[in-house]
Amino acid sequence: MRRVLSSLLGAVMLSSSALASLQIVPGGTWTASNGEHLNAHGAGVIAVNGTYYLIGEDKTGGSAFANVNCFSSTNLVQWRYEGALLSRAAAAGDLGSGRIIERPKVIYNDKTRKYVLWMHVDSSSYGDAKVGVATGDSVCGKYNYIRSFRPLGFESRDMGLFKDDDGTAYLLTEDRKNGVRIDKLKDDYLDLEGTTSTYLWKDHIEAPAMVKVKGRYYFFGSKLTGWDPNDNVYSTSTSLSSGWSSWATFADAKSNTYSSQTNYILDYGNGNVMYMGDRWQSKNLQSSSYVWLPLTIADGKVSMKNRASWVPNAGAGPWAAAPEQTTYDDTKGKYSGGAKEVSCSKCSGGKAVGYVGGNSTVDGKVTFSGIRSDKDGLSTVQVRFANGDSKPRYAAVVVNGGAPVKLAFEPTGSDTGSSSLNVRLKSGSENTIVIGGVDGGWGPDVDQLMVPVQ
Ligand SMILES: *[C@@H]1O[C@H](CO)[C@@H](O)[C@H](O)[C@H]1NC(C)=O
Ligand SMILES: *[C@@H]1O[C@H](CO)[C@@H](O)[C@H](O)[C@H]1NC(C)=O
Numbered sequence: 001m002r003r004v005l006s007s008l009l010g011a012v013m014l015s016s017s018a019l020a021s022l023q024i025v026p027g028g029t030w031t032a033s034n035g036e037h038l039n040a041h042g043a044g045v046i047a048v049n050g051t052y053y054l055i056g057e058d059k060t061g062g063s064a065f066a067n068v069n070c071f072s073s074t075n076l077v078q079w080r081y082e083g084a085l086l087s088r089a090a091a092a093g094d095l096g097s098g099r100i101i102e103r104p105k106v107i108y109n110d111k112t113r114k115y116v117l118w119m120h121v122d123s124s125s126y127g128d129a130k131v132g133v134a135t136g137d138s139v140c141g142k143y144n145y146i147r148s149f150r151p152l153g154f155e156s157r158d159m160g161l162f163k164d165d166d167g168t169a170y171l172l173t174e175d176r177k178n179g180v181r182i183d184k185l186k187d188d189y190l191d192l193e194g195t196t197s198t199y200l201w202k203d204h205i206e207a208p209a210m211v212k213v214k215g216r217y218y219f220f221g222s223k224l225t226g227w228d229p230n231d232n233v234y235s236t237s238t239s240l241s242s243g244w245s246s247w248a249t250f251a252d253a254k255s256n257t258y259s260s261q262t263n264y265i266l267d268y269g270n271g272n273v274m275y276m277g278d279r280w281q282s283k284n285l286q287s288s289s290y291v292w293l294p295l296t297i298a299d300g301k302v303s304m305k306n307r308a309s310w311v312p313n314a315g316a317g318p319w320a321a322a323p324e325q326t327t328y329d330d331t332k333g334k335y336s337g338g339a340k341e342v343s344c345s346k347c348s349g350g351k352a353v354g355y356v357g358g359n360s361t362v363d364g365k366v367t368f369s370g371i372r373s374d375k376d377g378l379s380t381v382q383v384r385f386a387n388g389d390s391k392p393r394y395a396a397v398v399v400n401g402g403a404p405v406k407l408a409f410e411p412t413g414s415d416t417g418s419s420s421l422n423v424r425l426k427s428g429s430e431n432t433i434v435i436g437g438v439d440g441g442w443g444p445d446v447d448q449l450m451v452p453v454q
Pocket of ligand 1: 049
């Protein structure tokens, strides 16, 4: 009887159970398919045919414009690097060297069948304060840059885009002198409609983003504190042009929105609405991390709790709290080659395993065996680590004798961090995870593994 049941249920259960342990770990290093920390800062998301495209700033070289990057995912956890939509031009101009291109956002125009990209365009001293527009024939292909301008003649810094249910689209724009605006776009989304804003708040709010839930609009933004985070706020109304509520916080007061700044709000179905924020590292922008958390939105009220990790369940059902996890301390690992215990003040027990990696003579490794999972399937294992360098370190991770996976570990200063390893575990207590170096380089100091039981 049990057998019959499980085979009957098998087909329906597959999609949700396959995702059950894939987690978002806010603030951690998220390694994309190219073996590097996800590099899509100030990003937006567009869903096309069940695939999410994350489009954001490449900060590898610092603040100056290098690329607008595109990554894809079907589960919001594993991200494939697809390429750049726009890249720095050899010639001087909006896209030349030393320019600022921030907060790229893409929406699809059903009439022209073009993907339309808007972005903040500026000089290195932020004196231009313009928006730029480009179009693409495919979501992650090369875009054609059209022009930059000041919307309705006003300064425009942080910006967002919003496409309403009826296909009407709006620019959300921070005008430093006058406040934050909602401006209607023309049918082709390439310019503004009319000569006045749909709405203007005379408050100083940047990082604008908007979502519509059950016929009600929710506009999010932050106060102006440079790269440092603050308690972000929202306002809500059933009309874009009037009736907006006074600003209110949605994260725990004085948490500075769990040390992040709004970049996008994603409704990904099944009642799931996700806050997407940047945790900027102003001295090392490429290592800025992502704080994505589930929002609770009901009857005009928004709230958000902090979580060390959680399960988005994209395409499968409602989001879920983190599963129960087993912690494997570095002292449970078997060290080989040059790997040895090092002191690490913020690590558990004040120790970690160091000298992982190195040349082929020392070839330090740490092997964790006897790792338990109660399910076959994809899981997010959190590798807790320290990296005191100013650059990322890398490890080659082998799970159950499979192909090595390259994992990145962004700088942690004197603290520790988490790097997400998304891998397939077998049911039982026989899983093995080996962490070694990449191409002779040193890996991170490994503190512990946190492995979902289910
Ligand atoms: C979406 O999927 C359909 C059916 O597979 C395909 O015809 C269409 O081209 C896809 N659209 C995009 C934008 O990829
Ligand atoms: C390999 O690395 C070790 C430790 O850094 C060093 O002492 C040794 O000289 C290196 N060997 C070679 C062949 O480079």
